[in-house]
Amino acid sequence: MGKTLFDKVWDAHVVSAIADGPQQLYIDRHYCHEVTTPQAFEGLRRRGLKVFRPERTVCSPDHNIPTEHQDQPIEDPVSRNQIETLVANAKEFGLTLYGLMNPLNGIIHVMGPENGLTLPGATLVCGDSHTSTHGAFGAVAFGIGTSEVEMVLATQCILQPKPKTMRINVEGELRPGVTAKDIALYIIAKMTTGGATGYFVEYAGSAIRALNMEERMTVCNLSIEMGARGGMIAPDDTTFDYLRGRRFAPQGAEFDKAVEEWRKLASDADAEFDAEVTFDAADIEPRVTFGTNPGMGIGISEPVPDAPSDAAGRESFVKALAYMQFESGKPLLGNKVDYVFLGSCTNGRIEDFRAFASYVKGRKKHPDVTAWLVPGSWSVRRQIEEEGIDKILTEAGFELRQPGCSACLAMNPDKVPAGKLAVSTSNRNFEGRQGPGARTVLAGPLVAAAAAINGVITDPRA
Amino acid sequence: MKEKFTVLTSTCVPLNVENVDTDQIIPARFLKSTSREGFGDHLFNDWRFLPSGEPNPDFILNSPVFKGAKVLVAGKNFGCGSSREHAAWAIADYGFRAVISSFFADIHRNNELNNFVLPVTVSPDFLAELFASIEADPTTEVTIDLASQTVTNNATGRAETFAINSYKKECLSEGLDDIDYLIAHKSDIEAFELARN
Numbered sequence: 001m002g003k004t005l006f007d008k009v010w011d012a013h014v015v016s017a018i019a020d021g022p023q024q025l026y027i028d029r030h031y032c033h034e035v036t037t038p039q040a041f042e043g044l045r046r047r048g049l050k051v052f053r054p055e056r057t058v059c060s061p062d063h064n065i066p067t068e069h070q071d072q073p074i075e076d077p078v079s080r081n082q083i084e085t086l087v088a089n090a091k092e093f094g095l096t097l098y099g100l101m102n103p104l105n106g107i108i109h110v111m112g113p114e115n116g117l118t119l120p121g122a123t124l125v126c127g128d129s130h131t132s133t134h135g136a137f138g139a140v141a142f143g144i145g146t147s148e149v150e151m152v153l154a155t156q157c158i159l160q161p162k163p164k165t166m167r168i169n170v171e172g173e174l175r176p177g178v179t180a181k182d183i184a185l186y187i188i189a190k191m192t193t194g195g196a197t198g199y200f201v202e203y204a205g206s207a208i209r210a211l212n213m214e215e216r217m218t219v220c221n222l223s224i225e226m227g228a229r230g231g232m233i234a235p236d237d238t239t240f241d242y243l244r245g246r247r248f249a250p251q252g253a254e255f256d257k258a259v260e261e262w263r264k265l266a267s268d269a270d271a272e273f274d275a276e277v278t279f280d281a282a283d284i285e286p287r288v289t290f291g292t293n294p295g296m297g298i299g300i301s302e303p304v305p306d307a308p309s310d311a312a313g314r315e316s317f318v319k320a321l322a323y324m325q326f327e328s329g330k331p332l333l334g335n336k337v338d339y340v341f342l343g344s345c346t347n348g349r350i351e352d353f354r355a356f357a358s359y360v361k362g363r364k365k366h367p368d369v370t371a372w373l374v375p376g377s378w379s380v381r382r383q384i385e386e387e388g389i390d391k392i393l394t395e396a397g398f399e400l401r402q403p404g405c406s407a408c409l410a411m412n413p414d415k416v417p418a419g420k421l422a423v424s425t426s427n428r429n430f431e432g433r434q435g436p437g438a439r440t441v442l443a444g445p446l447v448a449a450a451a452a453i454n455g456v457i458t459d460p461r462a
Numbered sequence: 463m464k465e466k467f468t469v470l471t472s473t474c475v476p477l478n479v480e481n482v483d484t485d486q487i488i489p490a491r492f493l494k495s496t497s498r499e500g501f502g503d504h505l506f507n508d509w510r511f512l513p514s515g516e517p518n519p520d521f522i523l524n525s526p527v528f529k530g531a532k533v534l535v536a537g538k539n540f541g542c543g544s545s546r547e548h549a550a551w552a553i554a555d556y557g558f559r560a561v562i563s564s565f566f567a568d569i570h571r572n573n574e575l576n577n578f579v580l581p582v583t584v585s586p587d588f589l590a591e592l593f594a595s596i597e598a599d600p601t602t603e604v605t606i607d608l609a610s611q612t613v614t615n616n617a618t619g620r621a622e623t624f625a626i627n628s629y630k631k632e633c634l635s636e637g638l639d640d641i642d643y644l645i646a647h648k649s650d651i652e653a654f655e656l657a658r659n
Contacts, residue, residue, distance in 0.1 A: 127547075129569060411493065
């Protein structure tokens with residue numbers, strides 16, 4: 001029997017297997033940010049350990065940083081201390097760090113790929129559940145806890161039970177106005193928020209193959225929102241064209257040699273998956289979420305569904321609708337929008353800014369909407385400026401901020417006030433995610449742009 | 463932190479909500495600390511406290527009858543969302559030693575195990591009956607025996623076995639963690655690197 005993409009990458013990194021226990025997995029690339037690492041470094045100090053392979057870890061502060069005045073000291077002393085702790089730890093343990101105002105700084109899931117630090121066939125971890133983003137390159141990439149961060153720092157390995165495999169095929173052509181984010185939100189709604197727990201997903205099918213790398217990253221990024229440990233896509237010419245010439249990718253003849261190996265990673269024709277699901281791309285329309293987990297989503301023209309029939313599910317559903325102030329049977333179209341957030345490791349890449357600009361060009365931001373446009377990295381921001389997208393945005397009444405995770409999780413000052421409704425291109429609509437009491441509707445960059453211009457939830461195709 | 467787990471008999475806090483995500487267990491704005499301690503004060507912060515900072519009398523954790531309970535019972539898909547280990551630290555720091563649910567999110571389940579909090583996966587029927595028992599009598603106790611991998615609803619006597627791999631079982635009962643294991647096997651890692659090159 002043939003092997004899946006996932007099995008090929010995973011199996012090549014197994015150092016040992018514990019009988020009736022986890023496997024010891026070697027990690028090629030480790031990313032660190034400021035929030036989930038200080039306790040891991042403290043653990044190393046307590047045990048008197050060094051970092052085992054410092055060249056395999058790269059640090060970039062992103063979660064807890066302001067998105068303006070990054071050249072000045074951070075006002076909040078607690079946030080400042082967390083950033084300074086990462087800088088000090090990187091120095092003490094000999095790790096590469098791209099700090100604030102460094103031209104390479106950005107959200108770790110944005111800056112890593114754009115610098116060629118994420119490569120096909122690699123194992124990759126970070127103390128962040130959206131590490132699944134890097135699966136877009138055919139890497140086995142997944143989020144870990146801080147104890148596991150400490151394991152990787154100390155030994156370049158972690159102990160993990162091997163997940164099951166699932167293939168999700170999206171076949172056919174997307175309809176106009178439908179983005180990669182809509183594909184992901186559609187899949188998550190079909191699978192439910194816990195439906196892929198225990199699985200590692202491979203995305204395949206003609207609609208997936210047709211996506212560029214930014215779009216593939218958006219799809220893989222959201223794998224965790226249906227419980228999957230990770231999601232990946234077989235590397236192909238789209239992948240290789242993206243990687244060629246990137247700063248830390250292999251160069252010249254070495255790159256060509258690597259491509260030959262990477263081409264062998266695709267799932268074999270006779271590979272078997274533990275589960276397989278197929279969707280039709282033509283069934284997908286622009287999506288919005290109505291509830292308090294990313295699985296609670298609908299097509300933008302559809303009404304909010306009725307509560308499920310089982311008692312426990314009903315109670316959670318009713319609680320979610322009460323929080324969101326939405327009603328079953330009514331669509332979200334026309335609901336007043338207070339905030340719009342374009343950014344995050346889900347939708348903070350150049351493609352997302354191009355899409356947003358394509359809608360707002362020649363229009364004006366609605367005066368009642370506060371919009372935060374936050375590039376995922378300095379590199380994305382530079383590209384926005386090089387392409388003249390910044391001028392389109394300025395003319396439409398928007399301003400660009402400095403890179404970071406920002407309002408996705410509102411650890412920094414970018415918080416949505418209680419009761420206000422935000423249309424957000426980020427990844428989670430959990431209660432209070434964007435600030436205590438904030439109400440979040442997840443959507444793609446086009447729906448976000450239409451909301452920012454019209455001040456109400458609007459179908460961008462209208 | 464490395465508190466050995468053998469047999470636990472305790473009352474339970476019933477949190478009958480599905481898909482409890484780690485943002486509810488510990489909201490992001492409390493993740494700015496650089497130590498592992500003190501997160502229990504903010505466990506379920508935005509459900510547990512009113513915007514004024516006063517305890518929310520309607521939230522189950524604030525009910526005096528459940529004070530001192532060492533077991534949390536929650537609806538399915540507990541711990542979904544973020545990988546933040548702060549959620550497991552908050553649960554442990556508050557005083558819970560075990561969480562019972564019919565379904566756990568992967569990363570959070572690992573994080574609990576790595577902090578010597580035992581995630582106990584039970585059948586939906588067992589879970590529903592346990593919620594009913596606690597509702598009928600809030601002093602209902604469960605007994606969790608790691609050696610025999612059984613959990614018992616002491617109100618009804620219903621018992622179920624739960625799954626845990628023998629490696630993690632030994633870690634919990636002996637007070638060992640994964641880093642201890644990996645460091646003891648460092649020569650294997652170097653051999654793997656050599657063989658690969």
